[in-house]
Amino acid sequence: MEAADILGALQAQTAILPGGRDLEGRPLLLVSVPSETQPWNKDHLDTVLRYFLFIFSPETRRNGLAVVLDATRSSWRTARACMRQVGVTMGADAAALIVLRPEAFWDKQRVDNCTRTQKEGEPVYIPVCRLHKYVELSQLPEELGGSCSYDHNQWLQNRIDVEAFTKETEGVVSDLEKLRQRLTRFRAGVRVSSIEEALSLNREMFDTTKDLAHKVLQAGKELLEHFVPNRDLAAPQDLLDTADRVERLLEIIHGKEALIEEAWLAMEKSFVDAKEISSLEEGVSRVTNWILGPAEMMLNGQQEVGFDxxxxxxxxxxxxxxxxxxxxxxxxxxxxxxxxxxxxxxxxxxxxxxxxxxxxxxxxxxxxxxxxxxxxxxxxxxxxxxxxxxxxxxxxxxxxxxxxxxxxxxxxxxxxxxxxxxxxxxxxxxxxxxxxxxxxxxxxxxxxxxxxxxxxxxxxxxxxxxxxxxxxxxxxxxxxxxxxxxxxxxxxxxLAQVSHIRAYERDAAQAVQWLDDLFQVMLKAHVHVGCNVYEIQSQKEEHQSFQETAKVRDFCPYKRQFNLHTFRVRCVGK
Missing domain, CATH: 1.20.58 (Methane Monooxygenase Hydroxylase; Chain G, domain 1)
Structure with missing residues (x-):
């Protein structure tokens, strides 16, 4: 529901939000009951009240609204019809219903309402002069004797501007979500050509949507600064709730921007990963084909092992x-x-x-x-x-x-x-x-x-x-x-036989040398014969010792035979 769609009902000022609060801090909603000479449309009142409820946040509606029904210029029948319509449309959202009646109304009453106990949920019937007991004068508009200034035309223009901005913002959010969904379609495993095509197609849309989101964010900040320069309790509740809604939209845009940035980076990463995977696939195919092709042919052509x-x-x-x-x-x-x-x-x-x-x-x-x-x-x-x-x-x-x-x-x-x-x-x-x-x-x-x-x-x-x-x-x-x-x-x-012959010849030569030495000793020391028995006995013992020495120097008979045989062989060879 937008103000532009029900502009006629809002301009009739059947009900307004003057921006004030009652003594319990609940926002005021002022309903003007027309006189008998003025036309009254129940549907217009229902539409306006529903629109007002749409403006407020759920938390504000849970706390309730204070409805002031101005029936000072209308008949009791019309006022009662308005009260009934307010109850039907607002229900529990109308935490307090204050009905303003003219002074003459109280003079005609048979029951003194001053002595009656007020029950919760029942309307309060008071004259305008007693309204200050429920609402401070600073929170009431001037037509009810208060000091709060209210420009209904400006309020309508503000609502139209806010709703136009909200509509534009929702469109931007929708565009951001569509772009995010398009970007998230390209995940790991897709081909390089698909991601490269997606990058080229979505780049312009990505830049345009980001620029639009930036403009909307800037416009939202300016709108908040214009409507609610100071976020305090003195500001009208409808503006505070509207500002909260605008801030939530801006936060959504910020979140969508972050998601889009993440999706774009993910798509770029997917493109890089896909290029890497494609390069690896080409390398694997190249190596495999070379092994199964040229390498196998070269190895099949080499089957010989040589012959020398x-x-x-x-x-x-x-x-x-x-x-x-x-x-x-x-x-x-x-x-x-x-x-x-x-x-x-x-x-x-x-x-x-x-x-x-x-x-x-x-x-x-x-x-x-x-x-x-x-x-x-x-x-x-x-x-x-x-x-x-x-x-x-x-x-x-x-x-x-x-x-x-x-x-x-x-x-x-x-x-x-x-x-x-x-x-x-x-x-x-x-x-x-x-x-x-x-x-x-x-x-x-x-x-x-x-x-x-x-x-x-x-x-x-x-x-x-x-x-x-x-x-x-x-x-x-x-x-x-x-x-x-x-x-x-x-x-x-x-060679072993020749070696033995050489050894035996050396032994024979050595034996001859020893015999010659013994012969020389015998010629020098054993040619004299003793003159007496003792001398002869001594010479005999020396001669026996000499004979023993000669026996030790002698060599075996088989050596003599072998040397003799060798000598004969050598003589025959010569």
Missing amino acids: VISAEELRQEHETMELQCRDTYGHYAELLHKIDRLPRCDIELPEDLRSQRDFMDFVCRSFATRLERRRNVLITSLRFFRLVSEYFDRTNEVFESLLKCDDVENLESADAMLVELQESHINIELLGREVMKEGEKLADILSMPVKDALGRGVEVNYESDIANVLELLDATTARKNIFCDSVEVHKLT
Whole structure:
């Protein structure tokens, strides 16, 4: 209900709000009962009273209003009809009903109302002269003998202005709510194109609505300062309640502005989040497609393991080149995993599509990395095997050549050193042979294992020829080992014999030297024969001691035989 809609009823001044209060602080509502010569419309009074009740706040209505019914110029029948209409329209909101009657009315009454007890809720019939007992004169308008100035036309204009502002404010609130609802439609998970389009479409509406809200807020502040410059109890209650309603509207606008700002920031954040998610999806798709496309093709094109050291080394270098090409993709893969896993901690909802794409990319990259690592291990094992085989044959050849060069049994001086060197070489080559067999069996086992691609599907790779080559090399190594061991054992036995001959010859030369020394001693000390028994007995004892010394210096009979045999062999050789 607005004043502009019932302007005729309000201009008739059937009822007014003069702005005063009764002694209990309740706002006054003045109803003028027309005279018998003036027309009276019950509907107009009902409409005006309802409008007045609409102006006041619920709290004010609970406290009640003081209704002053001016019936000084009307008949009792008309006054009673007005009283009845006031009771019907206002009900409990009319806390006090004061009926003003002319002085002649009291002269005709048979019952003295002064002695009657007043009941709560009943009208109070008094003349104008006694009105000051219920309402101070400063709160009454001039037509009732008070000093309160009241301009009804100004009051109407104020109501029209306030209601126009209220209507405009409610429209702004509605526009703000519509804008908020439009902005809140774009939540996490929408596409970048949708949010970007929403930003461009709603930007102008957002700026226009904010400017309009700012103007309304400024107009509301000016309106409050104009109507209620001082918020105290002396101000009319209808203005205070209207000011409260305007302030609530302004607070609603402030709240809506805050919600719109929040929704706009949320939409901008959604746009940023959507761009980030879109970028992550593109990165995941790029990494996955590269692994399943070019990377798989490159790895499928490298299935050889080589047949010697040179070919295996070339294949290993080619594989390292491919690993360098995959390193950038691995870096993007790790970066994408870190960014995607960090989204929930950054208050960004992780879409299910991106989660599925992330898991698939992780599975594909890990499967491809496993296959790439397997290929690397195969090439390293192959290269190590061929190097060990080559080293084994080279070292056995060196030993064979050294055996051929040192086949002269006359060189007895170096036999011991040659024997020690040959034993060390034999031990080292035995260890090397075990490594060759171990690496060969390992390579054959690896080549026999099944191969799977990045999707976990089996890949047909034929390594039968490579496995056959490895087994042939192992057989050749075994045959080489048997020949080498036999040759080395024979040569070790020969060197041991030569070493023994050299030792026996040294012992024989030493024995000859000792015999010569004994002979010289015998010539010097044992050629004289004693002259008496005692001297002869002493010489006999010395001679026996000399014989014992000669026996100790002597060597075993088998040494003499071996030296004799060696001497004969050496003589035949010469």
